[in-house]
Amino acid sequence: MLAKVTSTEPEISRRSYLGWLIGLxxxxxxxxxxxxLIRFALYPLRMQTxxxxxxxxxxxxxFVSLAIPLRRSIQVEQVDGWRETVSEKxxxxxQTPDHQLQVLSAVCPHLGCSVQWSDAKQxxxxxxxxxxxxxxxxxxxxxxxxxMDSLESRIENGRLLVRYRYFRQLVPTKxxxx
Amino acid sequence: MSSTNQVSNxxxxxxxxxxxxxxxxxxxxTGLNALMREALDEPIPGAARFxxxxxxxxxxxxISQVIxxxxxxxxxxxSADHAHTTVAYITKTVTAGSxxxxxxxxGSSTMVIxxxxxxxQTFLYGSYKGRRELLWLSGCVLFxxxxxMAFTGYLxxxxxxxxxxTAVGTNIAGEVPLIGGWLKSLLRGGTDMGTLTISRFFVxxxxxxxxxxxxxxxxxxxxxxxxxxxxxISEDLVTPRQPAEPFYPRQVIxxxxxALGIIxxxxxxxxxxxxxxxxxxxxxxxxxxxxxxxxxxxxxxxxKYWPGSLSFLGVVVIPGVIAFLFASLPFLDRxxxxxxxxxxxxxxxxxxxxxxxxxxxxxxxxxDHRDPGYAAQLLAQQKETEEFxxxxxxxxAEPSPAAIIAAASNPLVKEGSQIYQAQSCQACHGEGGVGxxxxxxxxxxxxxxxxxxxxxxxxxxxxxxxxxxxxPLDLKPEEMRALVAYLQSL
Ligand code: FES
Numbered sequence: 001m002l003a004k005v006t007s008t009e010p011e012i013s014r015r016s017y018l019g020w021l022i023g024l025x026x027x028x029x030x031x032x033x034x035x036x037l038i039r040f041a042l043y044p045l046r047m048q049t050x051x052x053x054x055x056x057x058x059x060x061x062x063f064v065s066l067a068i069p070l071r072r073s074i075q076v077e078q079v080d081g082w083r084e085t086v087s088e089k090x091x092x093x094x095q096t097p098d099h100q101l102q103v104l105s106a107v108c109p110h111l112g113c114s115v116q117w118s119d120a121k122q123x124x125x126x127x128x129x130x131x132x133x134x135x136x137x138x139x140x141x142x143x144x145x146x147x148m149d150s151l152e153s154r155i156e157n158g159r160l161l162v163r164y165r166y167f168r169q170l171v172p173t174k175x176x177x178x
Numbered sequence: 179m180s181s182t183n184q185v186s187n188x189x190x191x192x193x194x195x196x197x198x199x200x201x202x203x204x205x206x207x208t209g210l211n212a213l214m215r216e217a218l219d220e221p222i223p224g225a226a227r228f229x230x231x232x233x234x235x236x237x238x239x240x241i242s243q244v245i246x247x248x249x250x251x252x253x254x255x256x257s258a259d260h261a262h263t264t265v266a267y268i269t270k271t272v273t274a275g276s277x278x279x280x281x282x283x284x285g286s287s288t289m290v291i292x293x294x295x296x297x298x299q300t301f302l303y304g305s306y307k308g309r310r311e312l313l314w315l316s317g318c319v320l321f322x323x324x325x326x327m328a329f330t331g332y333l334x335x336x337x338x339x340x341x342x343x344t345a346v347g348t349n350i351a352g353e354v355p356l357i358g359g360w361l362k363s364l365l366r367g368g369t370d371m372g373t374l375t376i377s378r379f380f381v382x383x384x385x386x387x388x389x390x391x392x393x394x395x396x397x398x399x400x401x402x403x404x405x406x407x408x409x410x411i412s413e414d415l416v417t418p419r420q421p422a423e424p425f426y427p428r429q430v431i432x433x434x435x436x437a438l439g440i441i442x443x444x445x446x447x448x449x450x451x452x453x454x455x456x457x458x459x460x461x462x463x464x465x466x467x468x469x470x471x472x473x474x475x476x477x478x479x480x481x482k483y484w485p486g487s488l489s490f491l492g493v494v495v496i497p498g499v500i501a502f503l504f505a506s507l508p509f510l511d512r513x514x515x516x517x518x519x520x521x522x523x524x525x526x527x528x529x530x531x532x533x534x535x536x537x538x539x540x541x542x543x544x545x546d547h548r549d550p551g552y553a554a555q556l557l558a559q560q561k562e563t564e565e566f567x568x569x570x571x572x573x574x575a576e577p578s579p580a581a582i583i584a585a586a587s588n589p590l591v592k593e594g595s596q597i598y599q600a601q602s603c604q605a606c607h608g609e610g611g612v613g614x615x616x617x618x619x620x621x622x623x624x625x626x627x628x629x630x631x632x633x634x635x636x637x638x639x640x641x642x643x644x645x646x647x648x649x650p651l652d653l654k655p656e657e658m659r660a661l662v663a664y665l666q667s668l
Contacts, residue, residue: 018427022434029438036274037249043272073596082253082260082267084573090599106599113602127602 044081053077054161057093057153063101063160069094069117069124069135071106076164089164090114091151092124094136103153103162104137110144112169124148145172218430221422223409226429229303230407231436232296237395238437239289243327244388246282254334256380258373261336262458263574269455270571280448286328288444290473293324301528304516305408308415311508313401316394318505323391330383332471336376338559341459342468344379345371350481353493371461411516456563467555469546476535479542500531594664597657606647611668617646624666632662 043049055074063070069092078085090106092115106114113128123140124133131142139147152163168175205211222230253272255264268275297317300306306314333344348371352362367374406418413420423429460466470478477497484492503510511524518525546552598604598611606617623632636658639648653661 022427022430026434029441033441036277037245040249040272040274040278041252043275046273071596071600073592073599079573082263082271082571082573084575086575088595088599090596113605114599116600128605 049079049081051079052163052165053079054154054156054163055089057091057103057160057162060155060158060160063093066093066095066101068119068122069104071117074162074164091162091164092117092137092148093160096136101153101155101160102136103151103160105149105151105165105167107149107166108144109146109149109167109169109174110142115148145170146174149174218424218426220403220407220425221418222407222425222429223413223418223420223422225423226425226432227410228432228436229299230429231433232292232299233402234433235436235440236289236292236296238433239285239292239440240391240395242441243282243285243289246278246285247384247388249278250282251384256334256376258336258376258459260574261334261376262455265335265337265455266571267573269452269567276452277445277448280451280453281444283331283453284444284447286331287471287473288440289324290328292440293321297321298528298532302518302525303408303411304415304518304521306508307511307514307516308405308408310401310405310408310415313398313405314508315505316398316401320391320394320398323387323394327383327387327391328471328473330379330387333376333379334383335455336459337456338459338463338466338562339456339469341371341461342466343470343474344375346468346478347470347474348375350493353489355490355494411518413516415514415516454563454567456559457566465555467546467552467559469556472539475542476538479538479545588663588667590660590663591667592664593657594660594662594667597653597661598664601651601661611665617648620665621668623668629659629662629666632665633658636661 053076055076057072057074071090071092073088073090076087076089078087092104092106094102094104096102106116108115108126108128108131110126110129110131113126115124115126115131115133117123118125121132122135124135124137126132126142126144129143131144132140133144133148134140137148137150149165149167151165154161165176168177201211250268253264253268253275255261265279268279270276300314300317329344329347333340348362348365351365352358354361363369365375365378366372367378408415409418409420469475480497481489481493507524511521513521515521546556603611603620607620608617611620611623627635635643636651636653638650651658651661
């Protein structure tokens with residue numbers, strides 16, 4: 001395109017060329033300079049800046065041959081950008097029918113009250129609207145739309161670790177929120 | 179005049195056709211072409227020169243400061259609790275954070291250097307003469323604003339250096355007679371430095387001073403264009419006679435190259451010697467030797483010579499008189515003579531002040547390094563800073579609710595807090611018994627009921643409580659004891 005202009009108006013083309021060159025240089029330098037700015041601003045998108053850390057639920061020896069669900073309070077550390085929050089949450093450690101350890105959140109999937117284990121009835125009962133669940137968290141009766149929510153867990157150095165999460169209430173499928 | 183006309187008849191870069199039409203559409207609605215012509219055709223008597231770069235370089239660095247500043251504000255929090263943590267987060271964790279912060283911090287030094295060069299060039303060329311009094315005054319205001327930006331920005335990281343330098347800086351305001359104490363409290367937001375000081379400095383640094391700088395830059399540029407570029411010292415100040423060269427393209431390219439050079443050097447320094455962050459401000463540290471940023475060191479040293487009753491003279495009167503004389507320069511120096519060697523008094527005074535500032539700076543440096551006590555303390559401070567920089571970023575732990583702290587220390591209370599959760603008490607009374615719409619708060623139960631009364635109430639609630647929705651609690655005695663212990667800890 002530049003060549004075409006050159007043939008008709010040589011004076012303009014020289015200036016035009018210079019103008020485009022300056023414009024191009026400015027754009028180039030601007031693009032280079034904006035790289036660190038963009039990387040800086042996009043940091044939270046590329047890195048996990050909000051993260052729930054693994055919480056310690058106790059040594060495995062506490063959970064051998066669990067006859068009934070075992071209640072534990074865990075300290076949940078949450079990283080939120082440059083700060084870290086600690087809160088205490090209640091979970092139940094149970095066994096699945098195939099003898100795997102399973103950690104259940106005590107938050108009722110109905111409206112969020114704390115579900116309790118009843119020794120007398122051998123089932124979980126929610127004190128608010130009387131939803132009941134089996135020892136492995138399966139839904140038995142009441143208004144809860146689904147079974148109790150199991151949490152991600154793993155075993156490390158002989159200790160049971162849990163990643164605490166909240167799940168959406170009043171829906172039939174388990175959906176992580178927050 | 180004829181030279182000016184010649185200049186504006188020139189043709190301008192012709193963009194390709196389609197673009198050309200778009201530009202015409204745009205121009206008919208904005209008048210952008212005329213504006214660009216006005217800006218680019220600025221006649222420079224004599225010719226484009228390297229000596230004229232400092233003004234546009236200042237504008238360039240200011241814009242860089244605005245951009246980096248806006249980005250830093252993405253993570254910064256102006257409070258005594260969080261300022262230092264967030265700056266540490268920027269410096270140690272966020273990608274390119276250390277780099278951008280360094281560009282911003284070194285950029286302030288760059289602005290001060292460019293400002294000195296700009297003033298010196300204007301001064302030596304006598305470019306403040308010939309109907310340029312207001313131009314000079316608006317420049318003086320900008321000078322003060324840039325120093326204000328540097329001073330307020332220095333505190334924001336809230337590290338030791340920032341804290342103590344600002345403590346000294348605000349103490350100086352306290353030296354002003356009559357209103358000194360009031361002024362100091364106004365700056366600090368109280369008698370002591372604290373979180374309100376950060377808020378104030380933050381507002382000044384990111385809202386007030388930048389807004390004022392934008393306004394005064396506009397005024398300064400307008401007045402500059404009104405008066406016209408002063409050209410070389412051989413040029414007449416009011417009616418230029420030498421053939422003029424337009425601002426575009428040569429001066430634009432020279433300015434561009436200079437700006438590019440500055441940003442390149444800034445980037446190199448920022449990359450290889452990142453600006454440091456010291457440990458968090460500790461107001462209780464009585465050993466800390468505060469040292470301001472280098473451009474304030476001469477003033478800092480100057481203050482040492484004016485103890486006690488004389489301080490008013492040294493701290494307020496003398497600098498005030500110098501600043502006043504400086505600002506009124508174009509009113510005092512009315513001759514049209516521009517050649518520096520024909521203006522011995524003005525140039526001599528200016529040189530003397532510059533030398534005095536350098537001398538004061540050097541004296542301060544020397545006394546810091548001669549005194550073994552000072553030298554050791556400054557070295558220790560530097561070591562602390564380096565050590566802090568090496569440590570990985572530690573997120574602030576938000577204080578967990580008081581109940582959890584109490585629970586952690588007393589097993590009975592801990593057990594009680596678990597029962598509190600298990601019984602869903604928090605559903606109505608809130609986490610940690612802070613209360614909610616559904617139930618009253620339980621904090622302070624300690625003052626109202628004894629342990630026996632509490633457990634009795636829990637077992638068989640009063641009619642008022644039952645009406646509110648409270649259900650009787652049937653707990654084993656030891657569980658009840660734990661719950662009561664927990665409630666009393668709230
Ligand atoms: S909240 Fe659990 S049953 Fe309603």
